[in-house]
Amino acid sequence: MYVQTFVIYLLHQMENCKSKYCGCLYYSANALARIMTKMADEEFATTGLTSSYAFLLMTVCEKPGIQPKEISHHMQLTPSTVTRLIEKMEYRGYLKREHIGRTTAVYPTQLGEDLHPKIKEAWKKLYQRYSNILGKTEGDKLTELINEANERLE
Amino acid sequence: MYVQTFVIYLLHQMENCKSKYCGCLYYSANALARIMTKMADEEFATTGLTSSYAFLLMTVCEKPGIQPKEISHHMQLTPSTVTRLIEKMEYRGYLKREHIGRTTAVYPTQLGEDLHPKIKEAWKKLYQRYSNILGKTEGDKLTELINEANERLE
DNA sequence: ATTCATTGTTTGTATGTACAAACATTTGTT
């Protein structure tokens, strides 16, 4: 009886899992991240930006003059990564930098501000899209659980 | 009373969340993936490999002669990514390829096989490490939830 | 006031990953 339960558990595992690494959080988290990034990029495609750049622009539009350090905090990326993202967005004409002492203030350009509503729209659509698949409540719950885990693991 | 409850909810949200994007699965999933990859790389450091390469070597050692396509299935990576990983591991002397018709068989070298136990050990440690932080049951549960989401979102 | 430590930002360099296109082989169809 005991053994039988275990066998059923194993079978269930194998059914549901594409890979023998499904029991590993490192693996599952990365798979989810790849799937979500792809989905996000698809939704943000209407804005001409990929997901990271869209998030950056949103962040700056909602707090013009924000510093890279704060951006890196909001986006949970390293400062160097943020610099790289900003550079590219400056080159493309969506953001501009103003150096003040050792700090830097980042502002949206007119072009950037014009794009802001479209990005927020795409963001909403992204949310709706995965909520449709996972169920709104379940999706929110999963997100919250992941956030809690992030807090503790860091 | 109703409003108060909402305010408490908001405060709770702000406490627990580093970023205003914490309600977005794209964002949270990517943050978790980065944290876990870092942790995995730290654990696998004892083997001289980063996590992806360690997983690749494990996969090949457990099924010598496996084809890239099957590897890409196990690891949930695109075939081109798998080719790149294999190439590097071949260059480093851990794997070798044998081309048979249009397919390719991948084998571990002696060097690769020698490393296998160490990798499995590191993998176990990785599991223990995040289980210690999240709690074994909770960690497993989270992993399972993410797997289910992956299934459905794909 | 000068030096030393700290902090915010940027570079140099490397890595993992993907997409699209190219190749090579096998299978199916007529």
Place this chain on the structure above:
DNA sequence: AACAAATGTTTGTACATACAAACAATGAAT
């Protein structure tokens, strides 16, 4: 038997991200 479609693999190229080191400005301590 010849050609077309499908399949497995590899290349060319690009991108997001990170780490470590460099740089630049501020603040603190003697």
